Amino acid sequence: MDILRTENMTKRFGGVVANDNLSIGIPKGQITALIGPNGSGKTTFINVATGVHPITSGKVYFKDQDISGMDINKISRLGIARTFQKIRLFENLSVIENVLVARKPFYKSGPMSVVLGTPKFRKEEKENKEKAMELLKLVGLEDRAYDSPTGMAYGLRRCLEIARALALEPQLMFLDEPAAGMTRDEFKVIMDLMMILKERGITILLVEHTMDFIKAVADWVYVLNFGQVIAKGKFDDIEKDPLVLKAYLGED
Amino acid sequence: MKKLIFVVGAILLIVLFPIFTNNSYHLYLMNRALIHAILATGLVFLTGFAGQISLGQAGFYAIGAYTSAYFTVKLGMPITVGVIAGIVISVVAGFLLSIPSFKLKAFFLSLVTIAFGQIVWMLVINLTPITGGPSGFFGIPFYSVGNNMLSFGQVFWLFGGLLFVSVFxxxxxxxxHFGRAMLAMNDDDVATETCGISTKRLKMAAFGFSAGLAGLAGALYAHLAGFLSPEPFTFFESSNFVAMAVVGGLRHMSGGVVGGIGLTLLPEFLRFGGWENYYLMVTSIIVILIIIFVPMGLGPILESLFRKIFRLKRSNTKTL
Known part of the structure; x- marks a missing residue:
């Protein structure tokens, strides 16, 4: 069953067609990879599906609910989390606060109970801090909880962004080039993390350029070129597809 | 123990201020300073925390002042009702002004807020049946309990209490979770939205809160002065309020208090001792120097000074 599917999803930026009539299904509980040469519309796909860019035409369904045209925050609250190609953290907040921001939808206390400091609010705050700490432990950042994320190593910043996305308790996660610019060790950490998430039942859509990475984790691969799907299937089959080879390597 | 004595002593000194002076002009000034502190605190919240700009805060100040004056004088309501009405109408205006901020940022948003301030100012001048226009609004009742008028000293405690509640x-x-979301929005709108947070609602709340404090300040001013004319509600005052928040420290809890009180009293200090002709110019120069050399504002500096004197440690669980 597909947790998210698009029907003739099209995104135009002026004259440029970034996504051209895409009809894609993301199978539930699996790791799907979206690959393709630069400018083939991978990041645009994520941006449109999460509501960051308004859709030009077509539909996006999440668990059979039409989410095209919904506000970003509503889509996020339905259980779709994401990371960004260029890491976007809240630099003025500490590491744990970055994670806590994404816990806000779970708070039930209104402004009144906050100002009065009611026991209910304190309990909520304590529970969510514990939850955030758990996530930091998962990504190996528990020692840095009260540091500023500014100036942290690139791999750690990426892990923090993933922890923040996980704080939403998502069913589906979009990861936009999580392994880009990582060292070999950091790469391994992210890979292990993804397998843990898969075990927890979180569906993942991955945009990546590193083929080793995709080969190791992806159950299913879509190949995009000029905004269209040119191939789909298991990685081993895709690898030999003449259209894919042509898109990546050019014509003989 | 030594710490405690110092802290309690400092608080007592402030609280007892009205007892040490009988000069009613000094007390009146201190009351004006507290009003500005309340207003600037709202701006610190709006700009420093939520990352939105308002160069039209004098508009809310005017709405609060004239609403309370109208309710008490024309409708014969008690001051408390007038002040609450002033706050409520200001908050509603704040909600409305937040709508352009959904799409606009920085320069463009500041232009819209300037326009808002100008619209309110034009209404103050031209809506004569309600505001009295350029000739003014007279006979606004002073603070009283039963039949006893409060002294300026007692008003000082009242305003001080309201300022304390505002900052609290x-x-x-x-x-x-609200504050974290606002600081996050200040850093990155889109990333905040992807955390499941509606930035529209946050912006509405931030504008509403700062407008509410400006409305409160305006209403308090109306009953302190007893008379309203259009002068304190010009664009010049709006920019003065922003200067208070910046000088005090936009990102600091005490920014509004330090800036509001500091910039109200500074020109008055300069008025004495032969500076009469230049005090406004010197005030402006001092503001420029503070912004250049202490961009964080005076609040953080006072805090670290305070920590040094009382040897307090910074808790590591909270940023800023």
């Missing part, structure tokens, strides 16, 4: 509310909100 802001402190509690800041150290909650």
């Amino acid at each position: 509310i802001m402190y509690r909100i800041k150290h909650s």
Whole structure:
């Protein structure tokens, strides 16, 4: 069953067609990879599906609910989390606060109970801090909880962004080039993390350029070129597809 | 123990201020300073925490002042009702002004807020049946309990209490999921939205809160002065309020208090001792120097000074 599917999803930026009539299904509980040469519309796909860019035409369904045209925050609250190609953290907040921001939808206390400091609010705050700490432990950042994320190593910043996305308790996660610019060790950490998430039942859509990475984790691969799907299937089959080879390597 | 004595002593000194002076002009000035502190605290919340700009705060100040004056004088309501009405109408205006901020940022948003301030100012001048226009609004009742008028000293405690409550509310909100979301929005709108947070609602709340404090300040001013004319509600005052928040420290809890009181009293200090002709110019120069050399504002500096004197440690669980 597909947790998210698009029907003739099209995104135009002026004259440029970034996504051209895409009809894609993301199978539930699996790791799907979206690959393709630069400018083939991978990041645009994520941006449109999460509501960051308004859709030009077509539909996006999440668990059979039409989410095209919904506000970003509503889509996020339905259980779709994401990371960004260029890491976007809240630099003025500490590491744990970055994670806590994404816990806000779970708070039930209104402004009144906050100002009065009611026991209910304190309990909520304590529970969510514990939850955030758990996530930091998962990504190996528990020692840095009260540091500023500014100036942290690139791999750690990426892990923090993933922890923040996980704080939403998502069913589906979009990861936009999580392994880009990582060292070999950091790469391994992210890979292990993804397998843990898969075990927890979180569906993942991955945009990546590193083929080793995709080969190791992806159950299913879509190949995009000029905004269209040119191939789909298991990685081993895709690898030999003449259209894919042509898109990546050019014509003989 | 030594710490405690110092802290309690400092608080007592402030609280007892009205007892040490009988000069009613000094007390009146201190009351004006507290009003500005309340207003600037709202701006610190709006700009420093939520990352939105308002160069039209004098508009809310006017709405609060004239609403309370109208309710008490024309409708014969008690001052409390007038002040609450002033706050409520200001908050509604704040909600409305937040709508352009959904799409606009920085320069463009500041232009819209300037326009808002100008619209209110034009209404103050031309809506004569309600505001009295350029000739003014007279006979606004002074603070009283029963039949006893409060002294300026007692008003000082009243305003001080309201300022304390304002800062306390802001402190509690800041150290909650709401405050974190606002600081996050200040850093990155889109990333905040992807955390499942509606930035529209946050912006509405931030504009509403700062407008509410400006409305409160305006209403308090109306009953303190007893008379309203259009002068204190010009664009010049709006920019003066922003200067208070910046000088005090936009990102600091005490920014509004330090800036509001500091910039109200500074020109008055300069008025004495032969500076009469230049005090406004010197005030402006001092503001420029503070912004250049202490961009964080005076609040953080006073805090670290305070920590040094009382040897307090910074808790590591809260940023800022």
